[in-house]
Amino acid sequence: MADKITPKEVDYSQWYIDIVLNAKLADYSPVKGSMVIRPRGYAIWERIRDEFDRRFKETGHQNAYFPLLIPMSFLEKEAEHVEGFAPELAVVTHGGGEKLEEPYCIRPTSETIIWSKYKDWIQSWRDLPLLINQWANVLRWEKRTRLFLRTSEFLWQEGHTAHETREEAEEETLRMLEVYRDVVERHLCIPVVTGIKSESEKFAGAVQTYCIEAMMQDRKALQAGTSHFLGQNFAKAFDVKFQTRAGNLDYVWATSWGVSTRLVGAVIMTHSDDKGLVLPPSIAPEEVVFVPIYKNDTKAAVLAYANKISVELKAAGVRVIVDSDDSSSPGWKFAEWEMRGTPLRIEIGPRDMQAEKLVLVRRDSGEKKFVPVAEAVSAVKAALADIQTSLYEKAKAFRLEHTQDVTDLPGLLEFFGAEGMGTADAHGGFARALWCGSAACEADLKAKTKATLRCMPLGDQEGIEGVCAICGAPAKHRALFARNY
């Protein structure tokens, strides 16, 4: 019974699946590639969502909702866009028992339906900027799926903005990238690298794609969010012109940006251990669980005592639950709440009542601490704050430990364990290397090592002197290479 979770070292994929299922975050659905998000998984998503939503509104965006079904012809208006998404589309051909004149596709993303309306809504520079976000589900027919990380249907947010000038749109792209970085690092405690995607990795239809990339505990990279500068591509495709301040007609400049329920997978993979889920307090459904310990004759007193302290904590703004379920033993509950990822456990029994103390046990470190009841609120708050920062620090240290400068192809092959490719996970992590800018080099490295160019990190492009680590031609960029999800 004790080994519900396959150890990480034995089988990382299975470990991840075991956590998702045992912590009751999600379940498989009858339809291949789609998943059921269970209440506990959804609660985490709600907390992530609410924080982003608050930030979007702070930066001037409004929520709206565009429909699920999109006429096929819309997708076809932007050549690169349709080419990028065509293989993943689900298409509705029948409705009301009859074949439709024009098939609809289920949105893989909403640029096209949104821009078809922006054409009507934007006439003048006075209508700009137009800053809209939507929370929605999207569908992309995926061949190989993984709970949270890649499912055919997933939940996300997509921001779609229109601006007067190129500069304004570029600023918006970076502003939202920064919102992503800040929320993911501070609330999900996942350190990320911000960077620019290469031509072959960028969004179909974008001029430039910015991203936040994170390192999971198996040292693979996970793209955790993207922000695109769309230039005038969609404005031209949908003929969205506006009258400028100078009185001319010009196409508007656009951005789009999104994060998804994939972030839930990122949280799991970044922090959890062989006992189960580990959650940052800020997104945990409950920050503290009380496990009362009693016998029949002490039950009433212990429960009353635990309830009293839990009320104080709640009043101080801490999310608390008291596990007063009679049918399982304290030992069971300890293991169960550890599996579920609750950041802090408080054990209260007759002996603690007697001593006027509480036992605080941290989920992240397992550290046990006795604190006077009078200091309960401050001690709990301090512990939660410390968990929040140390999860981030620990993940950051891990990433640094597995990030290495590599200067040439033999070095890359060695770092990514090209010899043992296909069996063991013999990949090193993030390789920081110079790159000439050619897609051929990306393809070459991918063929040899399965590693791809994750991004060209922002703020790391100065003083590029030397040659491409793959082909030896003069380098133009500094890039991070890694195997990825």
Added chain:
RNA sequence: CGGGACGUAGCCUAGGGGCUAAGGCGUCUGCUUUGGGAGCAGAAGAUCGGCGGUUCGAAUCCGCCCGUCCCGACCA
């Protein structure tokens, strides 16, 4: 979409042509317990993934299909 593994109760596993499909965990009832996954007694729970075939007889053999996982291919 190719290669591999698997599919028997909520979960894990046994049974590989022949009586009523077996066990552990969990669940329910009662009692008793509770400081790291307690104990006793009783009970419920299975169209053996689906369809078709071979056979007097199929969980078991054969074919097709579906699903899950792994490895590839593919993939903002």
